[in-house]
Amino acid sequence: MGEVYALKIRIKFRKYGVMKFIGHLDMMRYFQKCMRRAEIDIAYSEGFSPHQIMSFAAPLGVGITSDGEYVDIEVHSSQSSEESIKKLNEVMVEGVEIISYRKLGDTDKNAMSLVAxxxxxxxxxxxxxxxxxxxxxxxxxxxxxxxxxxxxxxxxxxxxxxxxxxxxxxxxxxxxxxxxxxxxxxxxxxxxxxxxxxxxxxxxxxxxxxxxxxxxxxxxxxxxxxxxxxxxxxxxxxxxxxx
Amino acid sequence: MTQPALKDEILLAIDKPARYIGNEVNMIKKNPKDVAIRFAMCFPDVYEIGMSHLGIQILYDMFNQREDVYCERVYSPWPDLHAILKEKKIPLFALETQQPVKDFDFLGITIQYEMCYTNILQVLDLSLIPVKSKERTKEHPFVIGGGPCAYNPEPLADFFDMFYIGEGETVYDRLFDCYKEWKSAGKSRREFLVEASKIPGIYVPSLYEVTYKEDKTIASFTPVEKGVPEKIQKQVVMDMTGASYPKKPLVPFIKATQDRVVLEIQRGCIRGCRFCQAGMIYRPTREKDLEVLKRQAFHMLKNTGHEEISLSSLSSSDYSDLKELVTYLIDEFKGKGINISLPSLRIDAFSLDVMSKVQDVRKSSLTFAPEAGSQRLRDVINKGLTEEVILQGAKEAFLGGWQKVKLYFMLGLPTETEEDMASIGELANKIAAAYYEIPKDRRNGRCQITISTSFFVPKPFTPFQWAKMYKKEHYLSCAKVVNDSVKGQLNRKSIKYNWHEADVTVLEGILARGDRRLGKVIQRAYEKGCIFDAWSDFFDNEKWMEAFLECKIDPDFYTLRERSFDEILPWDFIDAGVTKDFLKKQYETALAGHVTLNCRVKCSGCGANKYGGGVCIENKNQVP
CATH class of the missing domain: 3.30.70.3190 (Alpha-Beta Plaits)
Structure with a gap:
């Protein structure tokens, strides 16, 4: 099988209200399910139990709210930023809001390794x-x-x-x-x-x-x-x- | 956004605050001012357990489809929060609106196992609702119980205003309409209860009087008022395909025990294992239509985003269209990164083929539940599985690459001898031997056989409902016989044996077949600090035994005695479909060591055919 083309996407979101009580690991699980609900064409890893290619910039501690959280994903195809934001926000709970969805360059490093x-x-x-x-x-x-x-x-x-x-x-x-x-x-x-x-x-x-x-x-x-x-x-x- | 009932300083000081904030995906939001009825649905155990329960998801969805009802949820606060709520006198609240449960119209509690009884008192107590129904006033919600333990609700009679006997999908609408009428008429609490008792399936314990004989058995069980039925008819959904099923199940933030889509494929079981209460009370077996199941699977996966779907039923292998359903699920979803989990499958060529497609063979284990070690005892309990079938299944599985096998058994079954117990170890040894018969180059190291035994607890509405139980010491000696037998086997190094504590078995037995005199013991135990009895970390048998002593109730009365066929049993007022005559005959057939064929092969005339549906009318096997 040839190389499957994948786009790197960076999503920015806000976390507020009672969602501050949801810890980092649970936020990861939450986002994985959001991707499915919003029908984002996300890429999966190889192997017997494939997982979504997704990484968070910097874990946020329980109790902390944020206007600037980042998660990077890889997708096989994507709608426009505007459309993707709309679709994601339709499946969010109150307390998480997607505010940006941008395409990264193929060689760009992921958010986690960039955080300074x-x-x-x-x-x-x-x-x-x-x-x-x-x-x-x-x-x-x-x-x-x-x-x-x-x-x-x-x-x-x-x-x-x-x-x-x-x-x-x-x-x-x-x-x-x-x-x-x-x-x-x-x-x-x-x-x-x-x-x-x-x-x-x-x-x-x-x-x-x-x-x-x-x-x-x-x-x-x-x-x-x-x-x-x-x-x-x-x-x-x-x-x-x-x- | 709804303000949480608890302040930050509490939520950030306790374990897993996500248990108490609600706001989950697919949570229903309504304005409480817009509804006539506020219903708090409770699973009296910790959030992660309660959120995994299918029944609540079904009823939550169904109730909230009514515009005039807002159904919210409440679970048992973990002991850390329990202490804080007690100390600060904060009333227990429902997750959706974060408002106190005590202001609701109904508090519905599902009663899934006996060891949650003190947690029911905890929920009432923390809600600041009087624990005893007779102390409640018009200011308080009506407390209604349901679920399998409601088939003998008597030990809980003091604490509930009503019980709903049977499947929840049928008469809640009538109950709600009756409530609205009562509320607008401004009548007394008791007047509502009397009206409610006339709805089929609704049992109001305060409207019945029980008298006892000198030997402490029941002398009479009678309604105290005219029009209150003598027998309560269990409720059954006859159209499973058309029955309400949630399109958008709730998705918790924290990992629940059941973190997946649950697709109920049928209700009931054709097998007729004589120890199994579910196999009796959910009769007749009713299947859901394949096409409807496919649609439901699709919708639920789409709306939850879960990465796994599990089939739910008492015996999935007996579902007529299983092959088609499983093939559909694999073809449709496997490529989309969705796992398919298939519990309660009989091990045969088909299931092994399917399992090898949906799970990693090397990591997963194969499960057999022979329940008894010897063929004689398996015949007594009517567990159709034979040694030949087990060994054949295991052998095929080993050839397919599996090397881990889990075996489940019960100890303390009627007629059990030491020989039966010892044969558990022998059976495990034979399975291990089947593995080592495979040529070495096709094996992958050692096999792992894990035996688990639980102790048998006779349950109402089963053929063993009259059977005696034993003292704790007897159960532990049974486990010792098994342990010795395992140690004496040739392949002992490949066999691991786990057994359960016996204290909790004895208590479960007392509560399962108890009567309303046990209410004060349960209350006493709660006052002494017993909660989360189902959790071995918290279970405190000594406190329970003190409670029995202080209430002058002899626990042995409920366990050590074989009941006679003419005794009035505390749950005799319920018509569960299976007749007492059938159960008696089954008990006698069991003691004679004879098996009874499953519903599809031959009708055994249990009584459930009066509902006129399901397996009873599937084909020719109707009672003439």
Whole structure:
């Protein structure tokens, strides 16, 4: 049998509402079933129990919402981006919305291997108050002024010390209508040097001797980026729209 | 989007929050304000088990087709959430609207096995609905039970307002219409129950009075009011092909036990195994039309996106058009990456051929359920399988590349001797020997024979409903005989033996054939903390035994005694189709060691032909 032609497709989606309680593995299963329901002409692996060719950019933890999740698939044929988005959204549950469907080049790397950074927004949930500190001052003392921020991370077997400042590419504090702080972070993401945004927040408050309840903070991923010569590029900007 | 009933801080602190948020694919959304009846459908076990149940999928779909009904779902909260709901006094809620079950019109509970009885109390308790039906007021939902255990609902009589006896597809419409009338008339709770009791198949336990003899057996079982029927007629769907079946089954996010499309191909079983309750209560055997099944398979796969389809029936090999159906499924779907799973197939040339097409032979195992080790005992239980057939099937399978065999047996069967038990090991040895007879170059290392035994529990409406059970020690000694026998075999290294705990068997036996006096024991056990009794991690036999003691109920009364034919059994008020005379004759035939032919070969006059359909009228085998 000759080589079967396959198109690489990158799908971008939002995850919100109660869907934040669905873990990564279950999201994968969910998407596999969506592909069948939407009758996407997805490619399967060889072998006795073939599986869909599908890979996710960066697993999202339980409890986190997102405006920028990515899954790459391979298809044998495809309708237009617009039509495919429509068909996929018809089979989605509330809480998952497809916002982009683009064709990648044959030699493009998959999203998972490209991931270098991600933007997050962290804020205190409605029922919770934020600690009352002078945020601008703590921000200066904790983040702006020091040349390095050494953090000791406890893993199952050992302790590891690393420089948090090297892994935080951007850090801004804004305020919502009620005056509660909203934290915007761009952090290193991917298989090496993966930094969880909540660790930044935890260290931020720890520098003031405050321990926060992790459940009081909502983490929201805004987008995921790869990196090239010019800097970070959103995974959603790669490839092209199928007309 | 519906706000979850539980806050983030709870959902993120418990195991698998997806059990409690609803929102699954194909979940029905309605505005509760637009309906006259809100129905909470409950499977009293954990979500992953409950979501795998076909009956609920059928009724959920059927109820929601009515514009005036909104059927939602509720399952047993896992012990982690149970503790939180108790502590914070959060009422148990239904998944769809996330609203409290206590505000619904009905709470329907499917009762699939005895070991879920304390979970029923858990659901009522957490819902803040009085556990006892007599303590409920107009503010509370009507609690209705159904499923196989409803064929002896008596141990649960205190907790349910009603039971639905038989298959759910038939009279719910009448019940709902009756409810709407009652609601608009503003009558009392009891008045509705009396009206409901006149609908065929609906049993209202509070409308019956039971008296007992000095020897503790039942003296009388009578309705307390005129117009309330003495006998409850089990409900049967006679047109299986036209019966309601979900086109869009629910698809859970987390992996359920049954993570696949389930296609029910027929109901009932022609075989007549004497230990099997399903084989008796689902009579007569009714097949669904092949063309309809093909369409249903197609729709369900399309609408769920499942990657597997499984046929469901008590004995798939007996479905008349099995070959055509399986060929269709393989031709139509196999190329689309869909697995086809074929449980309950007899092992023969056809099934081996089909299985080799749909599964990886090297990884999968072959299953036989001889149920008893010796031919004598297999004749007693009317399990038609012979040793010759088993060995022939195994041999063909080994030649086809299989090397794993699973064998299922029961211990504690009526008339069982040590010889019968020991023959389990011998049969396994013969199967292994059949493998090693194959030339070495066609074998793939050692074969693996796994024997599993469970302990027999006599069930209502079976020929063994009068049989005695044994003490725990006896069951364990039976397992020891098998174990010794296995160890003494030549091929012992290829044989593995697993057996079950005996405590839970004894309790299951008590509850299966119990009467309404057991209600207080079940309640006591729940108060002592018993839940998830079907889970060996949670089952606490000591607490149960304390409950019996404190309620002054002798468990042995329900198990160790052989019942006499003239005793009034707690479930005698149900007409399940099979007559008591038939069951008596079957018991006697069993003790004489004679087999009874299957329904298709010869009608045995069980009584189910009164429904006028299914296998009873398929061909000439009608009772003259």
């Amino acid at each position: 950074a991600a933007d997050y927004k962290l804020y205190f949930k409605d029922d919770y108050e934020a600690p009352s500190v002078n945020y601008q001052e703590v921000y200066r003392k904790f983040f702006l002024n020091p040349s390095e921020i050494l953090i000791t991370k406890q893993t199952k077997k050992s302790e590891r010390t690393f420089d948090l400042k090297k892994l935080v590419y951007d850090f801004q504090i804004d305020y919502d209508r009620k005056g509660k702080p909203v934290f915007y972070l761009k952090v290193s993401t991917g298989s090496s040097d993966n930094l969880k945004p909540e660790l930044v927040l935890e260290s931020f408050f720890k520098s003031e001797g405050i321990t926060i309840n992790p459940l009081s903070v909502q983490i929201h991923r805004i987008d995921v980026y790869g990196k090239n010569e010019t800097g970070f590029v959103s995974l959603g900007e790669m490839g092209e729209i199928i007309e």
